Every structure is written in structure tokens, then in C-alpha cells.
Amino acid sequence: MMKQCPDCKITKSYDDFWKQKGRYDGLQSYCKDCLYVKNLSNPNRSESQKRSHLKRHYGMPLEDYYSMLKQQGGHCATCSNSQYLCVDHDHATGAVRAILCNQCNSVLGMVNDDIPRLKRLIQYIEEYSEEL
Numbered sequence: 001m002m003k004q005c006p007d008c009k010i011t012k013s014y015d016d017f018w019k020q021k022g023r024y025d026g027l028q029s030y031c032k033d034c035l036y037v038k039n040l041s042n043p044n045r046s047e048s049q050k051r052s053h054l055k056r057h058y059g060m061p062l063e064d065y066y067s068m069l070k071q072q073g074g075h076c077a078t079c080s081n082s083q084y085l086c087v088d089h090d091h092a093t094g095a096v097r098a099i100l101c102n103q104c105n106s107v108l109g110m111v112n113d114d115i116p117r118l119k120r121l122i123q124y125i126e127e128y129s130e131e132l
Helices: 032-040 047-058 062-071 102-110 115-131
Strands: 002-004 011-013 017-019 027-031 085-089 096-101
Touching: 017 032, 027 032, 032 102, 047 062, 047 085, 062 096, 085 102, 096 102
Parallel strands: none
Antiparallel strands: 002 011, 017 027, 085 096
């Protein structure tokens, strides 16, 4: 089954949503990625909550997150967006790669880090952008 997240507007499988009793479909409205971004970038979230989240999901100390963010100039490693930042990691190894905005991170997730597929998508955009 599929469901669209109202935040990122991406239709994802039910596995990409946390369960929530009492909802008509049994799932939270927002996908796991968007909830993660909202939680980590939420200024009302305590440092200990952020620290716990990073350690639990990535084995990463909060200080490393802030250091990485500082090295990147406080923005996404690919597009310079400074809102809705999240930790990008390799799903096969679990290794943290960089901090990306939610959109860039979602793109990588949607294509499963498939480099040949990304290259074909770039060629496609270049080819059809010239015709416009």
C-alpha cells in the first residue's frame, strides 16, 4: 500500500510511516523522513533529545553533527539549502556521509543511491530542458 506525505508530497510505502493507533489507516500523517527532520531541526527540542536521536539512529554524537554542519557552512552539502537538514547515511553500511536537506536526501532514497540511474536522470533533464 502507498500513502502520500503532506509535507514532502512524496508517495511512499506504508513502511515509510510510523504506526499510530487511532488513525484511520493506523499510520502517522508524515513520513519517517519528514518527522525526523522536524524533530532534529525543532528549536523546542532539547539537546538531550537531539543527542539521543543521533546516537540511536546513527551512532553519532551531537558534537559531530554540529561539527559536520559547521564544515558545510550550515547548509545542505549539495544545494546550499539551510532548512530541514538531516543526516544522510549509506543504508548498506550505516556510514554517515553528510548533512543534506530533506529534498536532496529524499531524492537519494527514492533512487536507492543508484548512481547509473541518477546519471540517466541527469541526461534526461539535460535533453528535455534544451527543447524547452
